[in-house]
Amino acid sequence: MISDTINRKEGSSKRLALRSNTSTLVNVIVEGTSCSRFESEVIADKAVEVFGIGPYSPDAELQPGQMKWKAISALEPAGKPLAACQFKIITLTVHQLEDDQEVYLKYGRSAKRANQIVRMCEECYDQECLLTQEDLACILDCDVKTVRNDIRDYQKKHECLVPTRGNKKDIGPGITHRTKAIEKFIQGECPEDIARNMQHSLRAIERYITSFCRIVHCQSEVSDTLKTSLIVGCSLALTNKCLDLRDQYMKTAAYRERLEEIQTMGTRFWESVDSKKKAGQ
Template identity: 30%
Template sequence: MRQDPFANLDKKTFRQAIIELLESEYKLLGSHKILELIANDIVELEYKYHPRKKTNQFGSLSWISTSDQNNKPKLGQKREEYKQEVIELPYVTEEDIELKRQNVSKTEHDMIRIARLTKAAKKQGAMLTVEELAAIMNRSTATISKRIGEYHNSHDDVLPLKGYILDMGRGTTHKKAIIELYEQKVQPPDIARKTNHSLNAVDRYIKDYERVKFLIRRGISTTQIKHMTGRGASVIKQYRKLIEKYHPEYFDSDNDK
């Protein structure tokens, strides 16, 4: 029978070492729940008085990634010209051990790990890529991209990936999320917070969307809108779908779909 690689990891944590010390050396026998609470309090005190250790704990991974202080890359800019940030990622955590114990599906576990890794990186001023996540998690880029799509389909936030934050590539996930929130009457500052974008970026997407919406209402075709706005066909089509969803009255049988 194949052994679960997560089976014994919870026996090697700092928290578990405290529990064993209290039992073996201090002879504090009795309710295991009480010992767990004491251990939790000691761990929190350790983090409070030695905060640096919280970023370099059990199962952490040192990584160098792109700083979120970079702007959208210029044409021909080399990867090595990006500002970099050294970060500590929560590679294997007690949450992973518990999820395995609960027999959470591999797909769900992957989504949880991707969200945890990308958000931890952003909190430390860095932005992970799909390729980096694939290397860290030992998955193909296709699998990581699929999991990211599944996450966005089931959550109302946008993962702070490099491509989304710097508006790189052909994907329109971040634009869609921003406009969905806008159409739901969420205020731009709250949209910026939820989607890990600057307020300027959010305002820019809303302005573009409103331009497209105005032109569609005037009966202008997708091809014409592309030329008039200078935006790509994929972006125009994405906005058009959103307008169809929230403003179906703008369309009639004569409009170019």
């Protein structure tokens, strides 16, 4: 019985993965070259990231799994009645098939839902807004109590903050899960260990690390945080957070040991993509 359940879960996951843009690109590479499927998957993963395809494109329209949502501006003070708050239309990634299915198969349904909550809250905060627990319950079609418990358990287990409207007063000094992942990388942990310890997808952890390396190197080239944000295709808030982490750890032995890897990754993206972009594109 247990074996049948596991097989059904894995079969469902594989069928869902076939709908992704990356899977389509993998099939094209396999059919048009002599590459194995494993080699094609590696090529496809790097292609969509390096060349700004799909969700990596700064000008991308809604991707599969994304939605528009009206969220409260992060500038609104805590305790202000919702009826008097300013709302903005933002883009949220409710479903990210590869990431969500990886977490679901390894850690279960609750971890998958927590992964979705954390991702959407980070995306919302990057767009200078904050989601409420009611927002999240409505989007995920579950009870507010379930969302509240997921957020409480995640924050306690991983010692980091999920940026929601209810946590607004703690966001300044608090450490978000993305910051925690980058800190672990700087301190010497490998992406696989970070993903396992935080019950997160490896793809997402690698994206955090890549963005950090790109931002640090791009800033060294252009010396302008706004230009760096535009070139890398990320929010100004994320750029400032990554540069704060760089400054915080720059003089530590751990950072010096990672410095060559950070420079190598940042330089690769600068030479292949970032240096060719014009600020404002």
